[in-house]
Amino acid sequence: MESQHSLSSYKDSVSTISEQGKRVWIYPKKPKGRFTAARTIVAIFLLLILVVTPFIKIHDHPFMLFNLLERKFIFFGLAFGPYDFAILVVGFIAFAIFVILFTAIFGRIFCGWICPQTIFMEMVFRKIEYWIEGDFRKQIALDNAEWTFKKYQKKILKHIIFFLLSFIIANILLAWVIGIEALYKIITVAPSQHLSGFISISLFSGVFYFIFSRFREQACTVVCPYGRLQGVLLDQNSLVVAYDTVRGEPRGKIKKNEERKNGDCIDCKLCVDVCPTGIDIRNGIQLECVNCTACIDACDDVMDKVKKPRGLIRYDSLQGIKERIRFKITPRIISYSVVLFLFVALFSYLLAAREDIEVNIFRTPGMLYQDQPGEMISNLYNFNIVNKTFEPIEVSLKIKNIDAEIKLLGSDLHLVPMQVEEGKFMIIAHKKVFSKMNTQIHIGVYYNGNEVTAFKTSFLSNIKLKKHEN
Numbered sequence: 001m002e003s004q005h006s007l008s009s010y011k012d013s014v015s016t017i018s019e020q021g022k023r024v025w026i027y028p029k030k031p032k033g034r035f036t037a038a039r040t041i042v043a044i045f046l047l048l049i050l051v052v053t054p055f056i057k058i059h060d061h062p063f064m065l066f067n068l069l070e071r072k073f074i075f076f077g078l079a080f081g082p083y084d085f086a087i088l089v090v091g092f093i094a095f096a097i098f099v100i101l102f103t104a105i106f107g108r109i110f111c112g113w114i115c116p117q118t119i120f121m122e123m124v125f126r127k128i129e130y131w132i133e134g135d136f137r138k139q140i141a142l143d144n145a146e147w148t149f150k151k152y153q154k155k156i157l158k159h160i161i162f163f164l165l166s167f168i169i170a171n172i173l174l175a176w177v178i179g180i181e182a183l184y185k186i187i188t189v190a191p192s193q194h195l196s197g198f199i200s201i202s203l204f205s206g207v208f209y210f211i212f213s214r215f216r217e218q219a220c221t222v223v224c225p226y227g228r229l230q231g232v233l234l235d236q237n238s239l240v241v242a243y244d245t246v247r248g249e250p251r252g253k254i255k256k257n258e259e260r261k262n263g264d265c266i267d268c269k270l271c272v273d274v275c276p277t278g279i280d281i282r283n284g285i286q287l288e289c290v291n292c293t294a295c296i297d298a299c300d301d302v303m304d305k306v307k308k309p310r311g312l313i314r315y316d317s318l319q320g321i322k323e324r325i326r327f328k329i330t331p332r333i334i335s336y337s338v339v340l341f342l343f344v345a346l347f348s349y350l351l352a353a354r355e356d357i358e359v360n361i362f363r364t365p366g367m368l369y370q371d372q373p374g375e376m377i378s379n380l381y382n383f384n385i386v387n388k389t390f391e392p393i394e395v396s397l398k399i400k401n402i403d404a405e406i407k408l409l410g411s412d413l414h415l416v417p418m419q420v421e422e423g424k425f426m427i428i429a430h431k432k433v434f435s436k437m438n439t440q441i442h443i444g445v446y447y448n449g450n451e452v453t454a455f456k457t458s459f460l461s462n463i464k465l466k467k468h469e470n
Helices: 034-055 082-106 109-113 116-133 136-144 149-178 180-188 191-215 218-223 294-305 318-323 331-353 463-469
Strands: 065-067 072-075 078-080 240-243 313-316 357-363 370-372 376-387 393-399 405-409 419-430 438-447 450-460
Touching: 034 109, 034 116, 034 149, 034 180, 034 294, 065 149, 078 082, 082 109, 082 331, 109 116, 116 136, 116 149, 116 191, 116 218, 149 180, 149 191, 180 191, 191 218, 240 318, 294 313, 313 318, 357 393, 357 438, 357 450, 376 393, 376 450, 393 405
Parallel strands: none
Antiparallel strands: 065 072, 072 078, 240 313, 357 376, 370 376, 376 419, 393 438, 405 419, 438 450
8 A cells, every 4th residue: 555645745644634635544454463463462351351340349349430420430449439539630640640651651552552442443343344354455446346245245244243343342331330230220121211321322332333434543643632642742762663764764675686775674565554544654753653563563574574684663762763772761751750659659648548438527607506495505517428438337426525415407327328428416515514605525426336537626605695694
């Protein structure tokens, strides 16, 4: 397949868009080699994690859950909610810094080896396409051929399988959001009983089918912001899939019985043929490159055949190619690492300090004391209790430093799992207990007979007023 852009213009254009502004359909050659085999193993491992994880439970609860709609999250068996906003934000920032650091060192390797878009497209849907329609030349011939029964048969079969796979993927991802039990209920009952779930699955199935059957590499080159960020995340020392211009140039075909005076690149263009985004890696780093290493395998195979050393296209830094030096740690990498360490340390501290029950108690603003029958006096308080566990629990409140009674206004402190309970209670005591208008009260919070935490708050009385009257 010929490159769509010349060496002088590739930076001003996108490989999948023609000069007329039309979509250039990419027909990548089926890759093979050591990197492709390694990527296949990684893809199988990650796909197993994706499929199996929703079925894993710890104490009858999901191992992982990302319920954005209800703002419930479970990471490695630990439940998080809106009440853990600080932990989630710090964790997200730490992850973002890790991505920046990882990219600064290893380039865009995530896109080629770990990204779900690449794994599904290249390791699942593309392989099915090769199986049904053949390698890239047969696919081109089939698309250019007249519509016959055989062509209809292949196209219909391919798109039926594509949609079924998209439907399965949508169900698996939905299980990560709502849990496998909720997904099972949606699947096993009539759509009318779970209309929102049915619509969600249908919508996501259609989106995935469109992405993997038509949109394809455009998701990486047009939509994904990560590729656009390469320009600021990469530098001359970042490891990327790169062409060795020092060794390869000038390019030239091999001619029989003629002494070769060119570089090692024989201009076979197989590195272009196997590229899933249609670029020529020999032009340099491009935003369309996802570091899938297909070009490395293709070039290594050619170098073996022409009895040249492997590595004309390889993982290396631009600085390493020009100056023949190994990767080195730069001040930029050190700075990112220090910041990442600080955020990971903060995240670890917040996680370690996190309690299963979080309690907040404060006297109701704007309220003074209330006189009660029998020389009793009361104050009104608000409470906010968060149950961060998977089990319902009972919590009790006790006054620790004075003789007083707590009277709940409403139901008892029965807390449902992963919910916030809010309410009010009164502290009632005899007037003789108090010697001043503002008295400090110690409130203990108990769960399973043990004190979880303690609070100090104030109690207002009318002691000073009575002395003034006397």
